[in-house]
Amino acid sequence: MIKLLGMVVGTLVVYLLGARLVVAFHSSDIKADEQVVLFATAAHYDAAQSRWQVPIHGWIFDLEEDSLWRSALATAFVHGLNIHEDVAAQELFRRRARMFLVDNERNKKLTIDIAGKQVGLPKSGPNGHFTTTLSVADSDAQRHQRDGWMPLALVTPANDARSFQAQLQLVAEHGVSVISDIDDTVKHTNVRDKKAVIENTFVKPFAVVAGIEQAYTEWAKQGALFHYVSSSPWQLYPALTEFFAEVGLPAGSFYLKTFRVKDESFFDLFASPFETKVSTISGILERWPQRRFILVGDSGEKDPEVYARIYAQFPDQIVHIYIRNVTDEDGEAERCRQAFAGVPQERWTVFKDPSVLNERIDLTPGNSTLP
Secondary structure, three states, rough: HHHHHHHHHHHHHHHHHHHHHHHHHOOOOOOOOOOEEOOOEEEEEOOOOOOEEEEEEEEEOOOOOOOOOHHHHHHHHHHHOOOOHHHHHHHHHHHHHHHOOEOOOOOOOOOOEOOOOOEEEOOOOOOOOEEEEEEHHHHHHHHHHOOOEEEEEEEEOOOOOOOOOEEEEEEEEEEEEEEEOOOOOOOOOOOOOOHHHHHHHHHHOOOOOOOOHHHHHHHOOOOHHHHHOOOOOOEHHHHHHHHHHHOOOOOOOEEEEEEOOOOOHHEEEEEEEEOHHHHHHHHHHHHOOOOEEEEHHHEEEEEEEHHHHHHHHHOOOEEEEEEEEEOOOOOOOOHHHHOOOOOHHHHHHOOOOOOHHHOOOOOOOOHHHHH
């Protein structure tokens, strides 16, 4: 009897130790002073395997609120932006700027909970970002999705009650998607004026382009999904998503720019590398070859030229190209004529009033305006 009891106790100890090991294995390597941002991505469906291919992208960092290093970097940051000390002391500036001054955490092993399963991720890189693509069975995705969105959560250690979550969009094989720029397309940034860029990014509350939220909301009601491809840096992602929710812009997946304060190109904060944007948008269209796309941008930098290149590569997938006129170059301007020389006139529009977006395109299923 005593021997049997000993065996039971021993088995129970092994079980409990095993349970602890499982918990340890499935928890993330994150300290109490570290933060994680999980970005909104878009999954595509692999019909041959009945599985969703789900991109995972996140960022782990330490805000270093009280370190001497951060204080010195913050001082240099303020001086580099030519910001007055009174402005730098304001809460809005401090909240926006601190995301550029974080201590990125490399080689961190994190675990996420997705579709009812816990999955370990690759280690974070030198910039604190971690990326991978997971394959999720359609049955699991459908069981956990709601209105086309599937939740994702970081698995934190047992003694860490914090919650780091995101929503991933399940984008079907067929349908209409909107690929939209952000700066000077949906919010005022004035990227051609460096002083204005600094003010509109760090000093002033974000301001929506009047009417764009109504146009996008109408498209969303008709079933359009959204991908935001922008030269805004990832450091602005929390502020941007908060802003989008406040003004009523539809949620969507984000494709932003990797940026470091120590880069020499700091004042090209929102510079839009032509080939990078073409490559990103091309990747989206290739991922969903049976979907049709509306492209919306502005004339501030290279959107007309980028979108014309995209049309040349994927003419059958492009429903329409919209360019917001922020440079006093209307559709008759030489630049526009040259950029869209290979695009049929009925497939592109230069606009100032966003109401034209809904006047020209009706996404109601079965309508005759879609090719």
